[in-house]
Amino acid sequence: MIDRQQVMDALAEVHDPELHKSIVELNMVRDVQIDGRNVKVTVALKTAGCPLKDTIRRSVEERLARIPGVGRVEVELGAMTPEERAAMFAAKFSSPITAPDSKTQVIGVASGKGGVGKSTVTVNLAAALRKQGYAVGVLDCDIYGFSVPRMVGIEGVKPTVLDGKILPIPAHGMKVMSIGNFVPDNSPVIWRGPMLGKILRQFLTDVVWGELDFLLLDLPPGTGDMALDVAQLLPNSTLLIVTTPQVVAAGVASRAAQMSFKTNQRILGVVENMSAFVCPCCGEKTPIFGEGGGQKLAEELNVPLLAQLPLTMEARTLGDEGTPVAIAGEGVMAEAFAELAERVAAAVQQPAGQGGK
Ligand SMILES: Nc1ncnc2c1ncn2[C@@H]1O[C@H](COP(=O)(O)OP(=O)(O)O)[C@@H](O)[C@H]1O
Numbered sequence: 469m470i471d472r473q474q475v476m477d478a479l480a481e482v483h484d485p486e487l488h489k490s491i492v493e494l495n496m497v498r499d500v501q502i503d504g505r506n507v508k509v510t511v512a513l514k515t516a517g518c519p520l521k522d523t524i525r526r527s528v529e530e531r532l533a534r535i536p537g538v539g540r541v542e543v544e545l546g547a548m549t550p551e552e553r554a555a556m557f558a559a560k561f562s563s564p565i566t567a568p569d570s571k572t573q574v575i576g577v578a579s580g581k582g583g584v585g586k587s588t589v590t591v592n593l594a595a596a597l598r599k600q601g602y603a604v605g606v607l608d609c610d611i612y613g614f615s616v617p618r619m620v621g622i623e624g625v626k627p628t629v630l631d632g633k634i635l636p637i638p639a640h641g642m643k644v645m646s647i648g649n650f651v652p653d654n655s656p657v658i659w660r661g662p663m664l665g666k667i668l669r670q671f672l673t674d675v676v677w678g679e680l681d682f683l684l685l686d687l688p689p690g691t692g693d694m695a696l697d698v699a700q701l702l703p704n705s706t707l708l709i710v711t712t713p714q715v716v717a718a719g720v721a722s723r724a725a726q727m728s729f730k731t732n733q734r735i736l737g738v739v740e741n742m743s744a745f746v747c748p749c750c751g752e753k754t755p756i757f758g759e760g761g762g763q764k765l766a767e768e769l770n771v772p773l774l775a776q777l778p779l780t781m782e783a784r785t786l787g788d789e790g791t792p793v794a795i796a797g798e799g800v801m802a803e804a805f806a807e808l809a810e811r812v813a814a815a816v817q818q819p820a821g822q823g824g825k
């Protein structure tokens with residue numbers, strides 16, 4: 469004889485893939501019928517046309533089938549009413565990331581110019597933090613030059629929009645949002661400056677992020693409006709500055725960093741990317757983009773140099789394939805990101821002003 473508690477315990481392990489919470493906690497389990505060894509449950513989905521219907525059904529079936537001694541398993545799917553949905557959002561997701569008491573550490577990844585690896589660092593740092601057990605979101609703030617969807621393998625995936633709320637797209641255990649998932653066929657975004665602030669606000673307040681430990685922002689290059697909007701909407705957010713080892717690149721990155729002095733944002737540290745090419749055959753290091761830029765910038769800003777990430781083939785190919793090297797990589801790069809994640813997690817724990825050397 470199966471008892472109800474066993475069934476509920478099993479269902480508690482099934483998560484809604486978009487909301488990242490158990491279907492029990494989300495009050496989606498509507499009916500449990502037990503007949504000897506046979507179990508029938510009814511689950512109310514967020515909407516009748518929920519695209520994740522089959523995934524959820526399969527997870528429920530698989531989990532119920534693992535109950536010792538269980539016989540036939542039947543899953544019936546229904547849908548929440550708009551009132552039930554509103555109640556669920558209000559009860560579980562009411563506190564936005566912009567609330568002053570939000571527990572989420574928001575970290576903007578910035579650089580003076582494009583192509584230095586901001587998006588690569590954002591996505592892989594996020595993935596490495598996720599791998600270490602944190603709840604992580606990634607918000608692509610590079611509206612004109614979005615590249616996050618491709619890097620995490622969600623190109624062309626349309627987010628679910630429910631009652632004016634946008635559900636972040638699940639990718640590798642993270643929650644991801646990018647304008648790239650709203651525009652058709654990768655078409656370019658042509659809005660003017662003031663629209664950017666509106667989009668950022670909407671992405672921060674209308675996206676159902678839930679409780680995150682970290683939200684990483686992939687900022688556009690330079691010191692534009694977006695950086696100011698971020699500082700205004702998220703005054704407690706911190707920054708990571710990415711540069712290549714080229715000393716000129718560090719000079720440009722420094723100008724981007726100077727802005728944080730005006731906005732009073734704390735810089736957690738510098739990440740030097742493309743530090744040296746590590747030969748996959750012999751391990752020899754070649755400093756293709758020069759040396760010393762990261763160190764120089766860190767000294768100038770009086771913040772720690774948090775990582776020197778090598779230039780590797782793996783980082784580029786896995787990025788193109790949509791599986792971050794921090795998750796799928798086997799070499800030095802995955803290790804370097806794991807280390808960076810540990811340092812970042814430690815740095816945000818320190819009170820402001822203690823991050824420098
Ligand atoms: N450490 C690295 N090793 C190899 N390729 C890299 C590395 N960092 C970035 N890349 C590649 O360089 C290109 C630019 O990186 P990207 O992260 O898009 O820069 P940004 O966001 O600053 O414009 C991408 O094709 C990316 O895959």
Ligand SMILES: [Mg+2]
Nearest residue numbers: 586587610615
């Ligand atoms: Mg980018």
